[in-house]
Amino acid sequence: MKKITISTEFNVFESLDQLPEEIKILMEEAIAIRKKAYAPYSKFRVGAAILLDNGKTVLGSNQENAAYPSGLCAERVAIFQAGAIYPEAKILKLAISATSDAKPVTSPIPPCGSCRQSIAEYEFKQNTPIEIYFMGESGEIYKSDSLTNLLPLVFDKNFL
Template sequence: MEKRQLGFELTVYDNMDELSAEDRSLMQAAVQAREDAYAPYSRFKVGAAVLLDNGEIVLGNNQENASYPSGLCAERVAVFQAGAVYPNSAIKTVAINVGSQDPAAPCGNCRQSIAEYEQRHKSPIALLLMGASGVVYKCNSIADILPLSFDGSYLE
């Protein structure tokens, strides 16, 4: 028997001001998207901003529905919109802003959806995670936080 440990590198910034100009602009877009979220039931607002390799930024925010689980997370709203409008453009970075004190990583469904785009375009998708203010986490690839992921190769 062999045991292995999986891990990844995470960069921690004290605040948004320490980010590159491109990442800071993207996170500011995610903050604005969070403010416009429709979350009357959970009151947990989330905003996402997707930067594409063509320079476009696509926004998303969580959209709840009284008929749980009919709503959709901010990350999937943004990623699916990017895929629908710019199907041939790779996603470079996804910035996620939540209304809680601490940053929150995407849920499992969102991780799987983002991973599909990373695999499709054969290009890493960086994640920027931030709470209402303060510390920002950056990981270099969705694959880092979704090890041993399921992909289309299993369906062949």
């Protein structure tokens, strides 16, 4: 038997004001779109904003459904829309903001497992990393240089 160690590294920004201007604008778009989330069941609202290499921004908010598995997270709404509308564009940056109608969310909220796998597919497809910034409704913002920091043992087409 042998042991492996996997480590990840994130940059932490104390507030929106510490972000580079381009990222601050992207995160503000994620915050704005999260207010349009359809979240009548969980009361947990998430917004995602994607910056593409063609300069376009694509937005998404979570969309719930009474049949829970039928809903989609904000990250997947945005990433699938980007893939459908701009199939040749590379995703450079993804900003995510989450809040709850029930309680304050001041910790950074990362993408769920399904979203991580979906982001991984696009990172693999374009063969370049996607910067991911995530936060709650306020407080610190975490930056990951690649999805592989969030999903180090990624499953991709090489296994098929």
